């Protein structure tokens with residue numbers, strides 16, 4: 438089998454696609470057992486660990502590891518596309534690929550959040566409370582949006598969003614982003630998928646091994662650990678936390694500015710970059726046919742940053758890995774005080790309903806005034822043995 442050039446270029450994009458397929462398959466299996474009800478969800482997820490059903494536990498843990506790795510590959514894929522300056526390809530198809538790639542991050546993030554809520558243990562409950570609080574920071578529309586999210590939330594709707602609505606949106610975007618292009622290639626989509634599956638084998642093996650040796654904790658462990666004795670496992674919830682971190686360290690308007698507006702502004706600017714550049718180019722040509730000095734200059738400048746063959750490749754390699762390393766190092770650092778198993782030390786099923794499993798009057802903000810207090814919630818997450 439001969440590997441054409443594009444396999445190396447889009448290795449991590451292809452990897453994310455193959456992992457998505459595996460995520461779909463393991464997810465179909467999990468839906469056969471999951472119960473989307475407040476009182477049964479947790480038990481229905483725990484049953485994989487309680488019986489001798491080893492394959493069930495393994496698939497459940499794979500499903501979480503795959504989620505983590507999909508995000509990892511998406512970050513690397515996005516960085517590499519950025520460095521290859523793909524936003525300078527101004528033909529219509531390339532622009533659509535750039536835009537849909539950026540848009541795909543939305544259903545992926547929503548799949549992560551809704552997936553974390555499904556098991557309905559304390560971290561799920563906490564996340565379900567934090568998301569409305571987060572959007573509640575938006576001026577004017579925020580409070581109404583927050584109320585809508587709380588009112589609309591039911592376990593069943595969250596489940597339907599996770600297994601039907603969000604995957605459907607993702608498939609439509611994926612079709613525009615990669616399938617339509619792959620279909621036109623020699624051998625079509627099958628060949629594209631097969632080749633990427635073959636070159637993804639090392640990562641698939643890593644996941645299979647990780648899922649056996651480092652199970653992601655959702656169930657209460659046999660011996661309940663002390664609050665800070667939990668394991669520091671790279672769990673998918675870390676990715677959601679990164680937007681919440683400013684809310685812990687910055688006060689007043691600065692927190693939503695860093696966590697919400699700046700993130701949104703950068704995101705929008707980036708996904709529409711080829712469209713803005715295209716417009717600029719057209720304008721420049723109208724003013725001065727044949728010449729678009731600024732645009733050429735811009736290209737030239739970017740091209741000059743990384744110059745010749747090997748050095749250029751090395752610089753690109755280092756940039757991707759240093760940036761990805763910094764993002765993941767920061768995530769790890771931020772989650773270090775909150776061990777993945779830490780919540781179970783106080784919130785475990787042996788403690789009975791209320792503190793053992795999230796209360797069922799959870800929508801009642803009068804009874805639970807702390808739920809509106811993002812600061813308390815975050816500090817309880819990061820320093821559970823201090824703030825509670």
Ligand code: HEC
Nearest residue numbers: 559560562563664779780782783805807808818821822825
């Ligand atoms: C040291 C024990 C302890 C640990 C560890 C702990 N909690 Fe708690 N948690 C409590 C107690 C006690 C309460 C009830 C506080 C109250 O109502 O005053 C609580 C309440 C909560 C609430 C509900 C708040 C409310 O008012 O209803 C959430 C959500 C929560 N914890 C999430 C978590 C998460 C997520 C973790 C792990 C990161 C965690 N907890 C770790 C002791 C703990």
